[in-house]
Amino acid sequence: MTPRSVSRHPMPWILLISAGISLFLIWLIYLRTPSPTQAGWVAMLPATNAFFNTLCACCLTAGWVFIRRGNRTMHIRCMLTAVALSALFLISYVTYHYFHGDTLFTGQGWIRPVYFFILISHIVLSMITLPLIISTLFYAAKGQFDSHRKIARYTLPVWLYVAITGVAVFFFLQAYSS
Known part of the structure; x- marks a missing residue:
């Protein structure tokens, strides 16, 4: 594909990049043996x-409020900050799982299915969120605001859900992990 065709048809590239990142994370967390040395x-x-996810959720909410009020400049700042926070989260998340591996949930009783429902929905939607975020950014950067708005209607609630449930998973694991 030429650079011009990529700018007209970004979806195959966005999906390829997103799938690659998702497969890498699955390998890192579930298939790879963690590093034996672990720094404190x-x-x-x-x-x-959890802090990055909390701030991201705040930025997403503020960005939505700003665009509803017609303040495009603040909307852009909030949304780009949310992207930066998500990128920092991803770097930190990969680093943690490189050294530590998976964290087992040891909760029993009614809390166990609640936790796994939240965790599984979080994981599945996080894989969907990545191409949505990239697409939303792409269309905004290209000035294709009709396409940007159409996809952002889906991106925002899914991304917000992923950020909030990421924090919930953290608190569940703090309370019920080995």
Whole structure:
């Protein structure tokens, strides 16, 4: 594909990049043996990830409020900050799972299906969110605001759900992990 065809038809590239990142994360978390050496600072990364997700959710909400009020400049700032926070989250998340691996949930009783419902929906929607975010950004950067608005209607609630449930998963694991 030529650079011009990529700008006209970005979806195959966006889906390819998103699938590659998703497959890498599945390998990293579930298939790879964690690094045997673990620095002490790794233990603070889950709280850092929850912090990034909390700030991201705040930026997404503020960005939505700003665009509803017609303040495009603040909307752009909030949304780009949300993207940056999500990127920082992803770097921190990969670092944590490189050193630590998966964290087991040890809760029993009614809390177990609640946790796994939230976790599974979070994981599935996070894989869907990535191409939505990239597409939404692409159309905004290209000035194709009709396409941007159409996809952003789906991107915002899914991304917000993923950010909030990421924080919920953190608190569940703090309360019920081995």
